[in-house]
Amino acid sequence: MRKNILFAINRLREKLWFRPFIFCVVSILGALIAKLADATSIHEIVPEIKSESLGDLLNTISASMLVIAIFAVGSMISAFSAASSIATPRSFKLIIADDVSQNALSVFIGAFIYSIVAMVALKNGYYGTAGHFTLLVFTLLFFTLVILTFLRWVERISKLGRMGHTIKLVENAAFNAIKNRLKLPNLGGIAVNPSTVKGLAVFCETSGYVQQINMSRLQEIAEKLDVLITINAIQGSFVALDKPLFYISPQSNPVVVDDFSELINAFTMGHIRYFDEDPRFGLITLTEIASRALSPGINDPGTAIQIIGSHVRLFSLWNNASTTTVEKKITFDRIAVPEIVISDLFEDAFRPIARDGAANIEVTLRLQKAYTSLYAIDNFAIKKAALHHSYQSFERAVISNDFEDDINQLKSASLFTKQL
Structure with missing residues (x-):
């Protein structure tokens, strides 16, 4: 289950909109939460902040952040194009998942959304004295975060898409995949015994690459049917109509299975491969x-x-x-997985x-x-x-x-x- 969750999280990380969306939600909440300070007694000790000065600061952030965000997107697209042209298009998924670039874009867009929401609330008298002071603190924190993020991002964008950086990203991805496979050479299942009869071959109705295998689900079904499942296509294998996805063999009494769709659905198929x-x-x-x-x-x-x-x-x-x-470690004793x-x-x-x-x-x-x-x-x-x-x-x-x-x-x- 943990591996399935990590697989889903990694696919979300590759989406360019995911982190900016999360940061936008946090920014909106930050602009509105400043109102909660008015319900406390800190208004008696904090200085009074004029709404005009806050408005000018928020206007400066909103005007600059949109331009910087557009510039960031253009720079990232150029880096993606360079990586695909000078290295290989297969490295695109790693380049687009770059943490520093995605965090930078998220901060820029989030700061823009924050300034707009805070400005609208400020103009409509949403905040009191304590709320004004809290909003100023939040705005200064956002401004500091933007500056630090921009400096870090400028250093990264100079490398993003370059040959050496791309090779390093691909090597690190391969390193992690090999290291994880060496820890579980059979994915937590048992080794395939060449002398054992594999059983009934089960084919997939579609063709594509095996991206993920839900071992927990296969183990659950295998225990229920009292069968042994021998996987024939591990992650990265291309499965066509002539290649069995797995074999199924009864362990005690003969089992008649009319529908293998539930077992087949435990394999995530797709048109591309993942690292x-x-x-x-x-x-x-x-x-x-x-x-x-x-x-x-x-x-x-x-x-x-x-x-x-x-x-x-x-x-x-x-x-x-x-x-x-x-x-x-054998976690799935009803599933045989080739190394x-x-x-x-x-x-x-x-x-x-x-x-x-x-x-x-x-x-x-x-x-x-x-x-x-x-x-x-x-x-x-x-x-x-x-x-x-x-x-x-x-x-x-x-x-x-x-x-x-x-x-x-x-x-x-x-x-x-x-x-x-």
Whole structure:
């Protein structure tokens, strides 16, 4: 249930209107709550504030905040466009969810709404002496918040949409997804036993990406029917009409299920992928940035080399997982969930870079050094994948390069030649 709530919250965070809406509500409440001070005795000790001075201050805020808010939206749209054009459109969701930019826009719009509401209330004699003083305090606090937010936002907008910042955002998203998956490699369920009969295949009537799986709901239905559910499509998998969504097998007496819609509805399907619980999507997005950088029109091998370093850091998480004894907690004993396959992750991360950078000796050398580093991880699947991709990357480079010295240098640095 917690993961489902976090998934919904993350989708709201990606909506550009959500935080400004919350801040607008808070601003309206702040302007009206100042009236409550008139019901207290503080009017006897606070100085009398002229409504004219308050009105001038509120007019200044309302006139400036609308202009700044429009400027902020324009700057954010430019940053979004830059991120999509120089990096990859898949990074758009991370850029638009930037906390600093959304908070800045929320403060600017909220301050504008606050000043309008407070001005209307002030002109109509809504406040008394204590209310005037409280409104002044609130207004000064809002003004201070606007200034601090603007200074912080100017520093962030200079980075937002830039290549380095975008790579960092994608790497952090992939880092969190991989880290969470390593904690629960089977999503809290049991491991899939290859020798066990999976049971009746259940297909989805629509096609799309699996975005979220309601494990609690599946467990509840499985206990009720006394069945074992073997998931065939985890988060990030594309499900078409020919691919089973899951398998269902009875544990005791044969169970006849005429309608699988309730089970199918436990899978959230969509047309796009999200970074939250999809480690492969983060790796794919990073590699897309590298492939674009290696295109003839851009020719930026430095970005590809930076991405290779990001991949090494991400795969190094398996080293921490292998050196730390973690007890696999089984919460859903009626659901079998396959683990992510290391070979698939290597294909997502390194194959496109090896293909597009085959003619660049700097990129291919950096790839071989990356494979050597990953081979040191105490994980058999990673060692096997690193050795396999080292050989493939070398063969691609041999086909694309004619200079013998480069080939000899690459061969001496290749992982697979050291293992012969």
